[in-house]
Amino acid sequence: MELKMCVSKSSSGPFFYSSHIGCRKVSQLQLCYYKGKFQKVSCISTSDSPMGSAGKDKLMVDTYSFRMNGINGSAPNVYFSKRVLDHLDDEYGGVVVNPENLPSNPSFFASILRSSLSCWMLEEKKGVWLKLPLEKSELVPVAVKEGFRYHHAERGYVMMTYWIPEGPCMLPDNASHQVGVGGFVINENNEVLVVQEKHTTPANTGLWKLPTGFIQESEEIFTGAVREVKEETGIDTEFLEVVAFRHAQNVAFQKSDLFFVCMLRPLSNHIVIDDVEVQAAKWMALDEFIEQPLIQGDNMFKKIIDICIARIGKQYCGLSVHPVVSKFDGKLSSLYYNIVDVQDSNCQITSL
Numbered sequence: 085m086e087l088k089m090c091v092s093k094s095s096s097g098p099f100f101y102s103s104h105i106g107c108r109k110v111s112q113l114q115l116c117y118y119k120g121k122f123q124k125v126s127c128i129s130t131s132d133s134p135m136g137s138a139g140k141d142k143l144m145v146d147t148y149s150f151r152m153n154g155i156n157g158s159a160p161n162v163y164f165s166k167r168v169l170d171h172l173d174d175e176y177g178g179v180v181v182n183p184e185n186l187p188s189n190p191s192f193f194a195s196i197l198r199s200s201l202s203c204w205m206l207e208e209k210k211g212v213w214l215k216l217p218l219e220k221s222e223l224v225p226v227a228v229k230e231g232f233r234y235h236h237a238e239r240g241y242v243m244m245t246y247w248i249p250e251g252p253c254m255l256p257d258n259a260s261h262q263v264g265v266g267g268f269v270i271n272e273n274n275e276v277l278v279v280q281e282k283h284t285t286p287a288n289t290g291l292w293k294l295p296t297g298f299i300q301e302s303e304e305i306f307t308g309a310v311r312e313v314k315e316e317t318g319i320d321t322e323f324l325e326v327v328a329f330r331h332a333q334n335v336a337f338q339k340s341d342l343f344f345v346c347m348l349r350p351l352s353n354h355i356v357i358d359d360v361e362v363q364a365a366k367w368m369a370l371d372e373f374i375e376q377p378l379i380q381g382d383n384m385f386k387k388i389i390d391i392c393i394a395r396i397g398k399q400y401c402g403l404s405v406h407p408v409v410s411k412f413d414g415k416l417s418s419l420y421y422n423i424v425d426v427q428d429s430n431c432q433i434t435s436l
Contacts, residue, residue, distance in 0.1 A: 169200045178211035178255075179204055183241070186220055194226045201230065205248055211255045212246040262336060264343040265309040266296040268392045269321055271350050275367035279316055282363045291378045292368055294345075304418055306405050309346035317365045318356030321348035325402030326420055328391050330384065345388055347395055347402060 170185040181200075187193045204212065214232055216223050218240050232244040236258040247253035269277035278292040297312035299305065306323035313321050324347040335341035357365045370393075379385045394400035403420035410417065 167196050167199050168203050169196055171200075173209075174211075174213070176211070177209060178213065179209050180213045181215065183215040183217055186216070186223065188220055188222075190222050190226050193223050194230070197226065197230055201246070201248075209248055211253070212248065214244045214246070215241050216244065217241050259339075261340045261342050263299040263305070263308075264296060264341065265299060265305060265312055266294040266343065266345050267309045267313040267321065267348045268294055268327070268345060269313060269319065269348045269350050270370065270392075270396065271353065271367060273367070274370050276370050276373045277313070277317060277319055277350065277355075277365070278368045278373060279357070279365040280363040282359075282361055288378065292366075292373060292376060295365075296343075304405075305344050305420075306346065306418070309344070309348060313348060316358050316362050318352075318354065318358075320351040322351055323347075323405065324349055325395070325404050327395050327400070327402035328388055345392070347392065 170182040172180045172182065174180050187196065201212070212232075213235075214227055216227065221242070224242060224244070227244050230246070232246045235243040235245045235255075237243065245253075245255050247255060267277070271277075277295065279295050280290070280292055281288075284291070295313045295316045297308070297316070299308040300311075303311075305326065310321050310323055313319055326344050327347050328345045330341075330343040330345075332341045332343070353367075355365050355367070373379070374389055374393075379389060391400060395402055401422050404423055405418050405420055407416055408419045409415065
């Protein structure tokens with residue numbers, strides 16, 4: 085059980101709803117300082133697991149008990165309490181509700197949600213992030229009724245948000261892009277690794293194309309390209325460079341699309357196709373691949389192949405990957421850029 089003790093200083097006026105609450109946690113003790121138009125407020129709260137109205141809901145909530153004194157003893161003390169959903173404060177002054185401790189009873193959830201929003205308004209919180217798992221989807225209409233909006237959805241949950249301050253919502257929108265990769269893999273015999281997809285548009289029927297796919301969550305571009313080639317063809321590869329990328333709009337569900345063409349070196353030769361997505365795969369002579377009518381008739385495909393051929397001939401240098409750590413977030417990330425030192429590159433450096 086976590087004890088929270090709140091202490092306040094006097095201020096002019098008895099209006100509690102104009103208050104501001106700031107908290108500082110010391111070990112298991114949390115001290116809260118209230119500033120606003122009221123004389124005196126003190127509160128004590130505990131984190132506990134109360135039973136819900138349905139008799140079976142167990143969840144972590146903070147129950148805040150307030151005592152508001154009158155001015156110079158002219159008014160009686162007022163006592164009231166509020167329950168707050170289990171949550172964490174984010175670094176931007178907002179709230180992230182713990183999805184694991186949500187009640188399953190919609191009526192009980194509605195009551196606590198309203199109470200939580202009231203407390204967070206008093207604390208001058210900003211954005212509220214509410215993640216509702218699939219198994220508790222009956223809580224979605226309750227959140228909508230309280231003013232929450234859809235942010236994004238995945239297979240197992242829907243994320244909803246609520247902006248507390250007046251004025252425009254400053255929460256970031258859902259991701260605006262999907263990210264795809266394609267692998268250009270050419271062996272020592274000047275053969276390109278190509279596939280025919282099982283599911284394609286009529287216009288692309290019979291086309292031998294590069295292995296392609298989508299980046300997964302928290303996956304690097306270079307590892308995604310290697311993975312997709314392995315999954316579709318069984319060929320192990322080594323990432324060399326990003327040689328080009330395409331940016332297209334309104335590709336799927338009004339999202340934009342980034343597609344990265346990656347040069348890969350084959351580390352194996354035996355093809356084992358993924359018969360779920362791929363109809364066939366083979367090593368195809370580069371000239372034969374280029375001469376396909378669908379390649380010759382598409383300006384983008386033809387340009388991509390021209391770039392890849394230029395890279396093979398060392399007349400073009402793509403973007404290689406370099407791990408870096410930024411002081412802004414302290415995290416390791418990948419920076420893609422050209423190597424400008426000719427001694428460190430097999431590309432021919434030409435003047436711009």
